[in-house]
Amino acid sequence: MKFTCEKEPLLREMLIAHDTISTKSTISILSNVLFIAEKNSLKIMATDLKVSFSSSVAIQMKQAGTIVCFCDRLMEILRSLPDGEIDFSLDENQVLSIVPRTTKASFRLKCISADKFPAQQEVEEKQFVEFAQKDFIDMIHKTIYAISDDETRFFLNGVFFEKGEGQLNMVASDGRRLALITKNAEKVSGNFPGVIIPPKILNIVRKNASGEGNFQFAITEKNIFIKLENRLFSSNLIEGKFPNYQKIIPEKNDHRVHVKRKTLEESLKRVSILIENKTRSVLFQFGDKNLVISSEESEIGKAQEEIVCDYTGPEIVITFNYFYLLEPLRVIEDETVEIEFNDARRAVILHPQGNHSYFNIIMPLQGE
């Protein structure tokens, strides 16, 4: 194997490969990337057995070949070099020599043969459907924070993704709050049953998507495939049944309160300084045309702030886990949010005003 390529494009793919492979300290075949040089293109593959990544960069190929090399070190080498062309050549002892043309440095990286590298999941080309990158990224962004990291509730350890009538839904929950976003998907052909996608692939895609134009995805029985330009990502799906979230969406709410999103977020952050770390409880006291947000009296003290809202019902106090409010407020772009509720014990809905395609259902904290 012998080729020359530009540093920058190769490093870009190596960084994604590095995000993909196993981050555990134990070094295994999974700490490596697979290089296949053929037809003036270098194919790069990385996997942690659950999430896989493959991509390619243009090279000036002198000799075809395949090799598996230690991702972390190769990435560090590339990162340390100035921009410009680099010559790669592999000798018969599986040593990859890396010689940049811009400096007099040279590296000899010991590699291993490609036959031990795990095969990547495959999917038929025709199974891919197209969807807007911008919408998909927005869906990830507005739900992924709500998933559970509790392994005993493994079916909540990912984001639920389904195709309904002309729309795509993404839902995430930790059993105490839930985020649901819906996007128009009339142009997306076919339907698929809901699947649970582990967060890792979504985070990698979110990080590396340009947000422009369309991308492709395909869902098979056990895997999801995502094609972003020339990059292909795949991940296993979480087997299990996502709870019936439709059932817990409150149908009727007695009260609807409108608050400026920024005001609410800033006020929450201020009050949170004196919030007790264990329950993270913050009190929302709705009174006539006002909302008093406060922390509970604790050994450190107490914080409170009053903000204006359009509430007119009887006075009511609802206690929340402060994060369950802050996280959605951080991702909502709209100027005003609507809080819908019945009483202090039942689930509360938070969503952008006049927009029901994205909302959060939050279970309050309950006193004795």
Add this chain to the structure above:
Amino acid sequence: MTETESSPVIFHADLDAFFASVEQSDRPELRGKPVIVGARPGRRGVVSACSYEARAFGVRSALPISQAVRLCPQGVFLPVRMERYIEVSNRIMRVLEQAAPEFCQISIDEAFMDFSGTARLLGEPGEIASLLKRRIRDDFGLTISVGIAPNRYLAKMASQFRKPDGLFRVRPGEEEAFLDGLLPADLWGVGKKTAARLAELNLTTVASIRTLSAGMLSTLFGKAGGSFLHHAVRGIDPGIFTAETKSRSLSSETTFESDRRDAAGLKKVLLRLAHEVMFRLLYEGLRAKTVVLKIRLENFETVQAQETRRHWVLSAEELYAAAVALLEKKWNWKTPIRLLGLGLSNVTAGKTHTQGELFEEQDGRKQKLEAAVLKIRRKYDKVNLTKARLLEQEKEDPSGSREARKPGKEGEKRRGH
């Protein structure tokens, strides 16, 4: 719908030799060695905790340290690092709390969890327990024993049954069979006195106590004791752990190496105790108003003084000030003091909140229905259930998959160690 799916499923999780295990986990070179946590050898004081390796030498907690040295001279004697244990305990308890729909910590190393009616949602109780055990082993390097039973009382005994690193389940209908494999003295809540009295009456098996009427037991052991035994031997929760809101106390005490009477030094001790107690109180999210000071004088005379304040005790400084005031009231500043203890009583969960669950709202009605169905079925099946169990005891259990195995054998094993 099987019976287990709708009947109560209570877990009791108990960290094995907790203090000593934390030390062994923090310092891997101590693994496999008899670790004894407590007072310094050659000084006064007792063993707070010891590893299973040390237990093999006969060392037990609460044993005077001098005796522990005699029994196990090669032991590794370590001081109590309460803050570290609290830190580890809190992290583990949060893991357990998150896993369970209902959670109640009862001490630094024990907690009850209620997994009733969650089999379909979360999986089989045995699997959940294995998962939790694995998680605690992987994340903290500690082992935990889990008992699963239809009530707290049995769950507590089930967790002790296979200690260390145990997992034992008492299924509904197997309560008495499980208890029959235990000695009366193994019944939780049976102290030395009761055990001795039972032996005196030739009540050497749990089954033999069951033959006595409630009235008879009350005559023999008093009203409370009799009622306790009557329930306990039938596997009915006598209510030792039922009251979550029951007042609790938190305290910390120090036995001095030599009796002391220096006011400045004693105040310093109180300040340290105040910090320890407050730390635990706050970490557990509890509140208290009553400050208790315990003074043991050189002649072993023990004085206890307490003061109930109008407001929650909110800081270590406040607790310290209250303790000093009590010390001033109860001590003549002359008689040497052997032990000083500081605590808070009438501890309550205060204003803590529990997080509501989204997906259980709709299950509430179903659970009630299941409970009602079960109740009717239990009534109807009562006689048959007993018969079936008796039948099982006559022949070997062919399935091998049952978690509660033949109680007789287990009983012997337990007596063995």
